[in-house]
Amino acid sequence: MPSHRFVSTLLLAGVTWGAAFGCGPAPSLSDESAEGLSVQVYEARKAPVSRLYQAAGTLQAQETAALTSKVAGFVREVEVRSGDRVEQGQLLIVLEADELEARLRGARAALEESRQAALEAESGLEAAEGTARLATTTYERFQELKEKRAVSGQEFDEVEERYTAALAGKKRAEAGRVRAHSAFERAEADVAVAEAMWRYTQIASPFPGRVIERHVDPGNLASPGERLLVIEQRGPLRAEVSVDQSEAGSILVGSSAELQLQGRADPVRGRVSEVVPAVDPSSRAFLVKVDLPEEAEGLSLAPGMFVRAEFTVGETERMRIPAAALFRRGELDMVWVIEEGRAQLRLVTVGSRRDDLVEVLSGLSDGERIVVQPDSTMQEGMRVTAANE
Numbered sequence: 001m002p003s004h005r006f007v008s009t010l011l012l013a014g015v016t017w018g019a020a021f022g023c024g025p026a027p028s029l030s031d032e033s034a035e036g037l038s039v040q041v042y043e044a045r046k047a048p049v050s051r052l053y054q055a056a057g058t059l060q061a062q063e064t065a066a067l068t069s070k071v072a073g074f075v076r077e078v079e080v081r082s083g084d085r086v087e088q089g090q091l092l093i094v095l096e097a098d099e100l101e102a103r104l105r106g107a108r109a110a111l112e113e114s115r116q117a118a119l120e121a122e123s124g125l126e127a128a129e130g131t132a133r134l135a136t137t138t139y140e141r142f143q144e145l146k147e148k149r150a151v152s153g154q155e156f157d158e159v160e161e162r163y164t165a166a167l168a169g170k171k172r173a174e175a176g177r178v179r180a181h182s183a184f185e186r187a188e189a190d191v192a193v194a195e196a197m198w199r200y201t202q203i204a205s206p207f208p209g210r211v212i213e214r215h216v217d218p219g220n221l222a223s224p225g226e227r228l229l230v231i232e233q234r235g236p237l238r239a240e241v242s243v244d245q246s247e248a249g250s251i252l253v254g255s256s257a258e259l260q261l262q263g264r265a266d267p268v269r270g271r272v273s274e275v276v277p278a279v280d281p282s283s284r285a286f287l288v289k290v291d292l293p294e295e296a297e298g299l300s301l302a303p304g305m306f307v308r309a310e311f312t313v314g315e316t317e318r319m320r321i322p323a324a325a326l327f328r329r330g331e332l333d334m335v336w337v338i339e340e341g342r343a344q345l346r347l348v349t350v351g352s353r354r355d356d357l358v359e360v361l362s363g364l365s366d367g368e369r370i371v372v373q374p375d376s377t378m379q380e381g382m383r384v385t386a387a388n389e
Helices: 098-147 153-199 294-298
Strands: 040-043 046-061 064-068 073-078 091-095 202-204 209-214 227-233 237-244 256-261 268-280 285-291 306-322 327-329 332-339 342-354 357-362 369-372
Touching (some): 046 227, 091 227, 237 256, 237 268, 237 306, 285 306
Antiparallel strands (some): 040 369, 046 306, 073 091, 237 285, 256 268, 256 306, 268 285, 327 332, 332 369, 342 357
């Protein structure tokens, strides 16, 4: 027998409600001749269904930056206020930088001096190399003349002395060039450090976004690490949801979640991008971050809005019946059950509703048949016969 089936037609004998329902006297259950009603019935069966978990959360920007100062200094200018939109690289805060500017000017002056010294060392080396080449050539020629005894010993000694001095001068020039280049490189590094320190006084936006917090005004002293502005990135949002610790391990990165957003009737499907494993000791919950789909960018959403997320965390067996089989009497949920060929009223306890089906928590047993879209004239104890039996 299939888990869910509709049995098409039932013949229902017309009777009246019993006194318990205030609808008049009970009918004669032995009456077999009364004409009946055509109805549909549904066989209630338990079936595997996804186990769902719902949790509340808040919409947040995917990236948020807290801007701080890396150097101590008084605030000269604050170019934005809370709520302002900013572009990447836009200057937001300027700190007083007189001392750093002076240091930068000094470093640049020292760099220029070292550059000139390096150029002079290059020129000195070129001159020393020329002198050494000439001395070497002369020395080699006088060696040949000495072997032929064409020069005196004193003349050769003088040439040899100039040759030795020229080689020594070349070595000194080479060492001077090395020292000059080292000094130039140190000066370059000093300028880079001074420029970096000066740039720390120019605080810019790391990405396009919106200022959501401002904690500083002109004249305030900004200390290193102190929060000055908070910027949230413009673009897609994500839901940050607190999930009970009992569901740890049930929600994985990459899995999907249905998000019910404020002002939207239909949910959107997001993707779990991060599961923070640390549990908050006060709430006994851990944080799950769900990225919204691209289609949500066209909605009127903003960080801070409430969101409800539904995760699939496993599978279980549940009995679900068509919502059309359910009706209410006051505050009670009821269905018509077919027992031994007669209609019987049954009180049920229901749970969640999904896809036009209602979860039945109690009141029905596996295999019982219920009436779908019952007629308002149905009464307790009517004789019924399924058309396909």
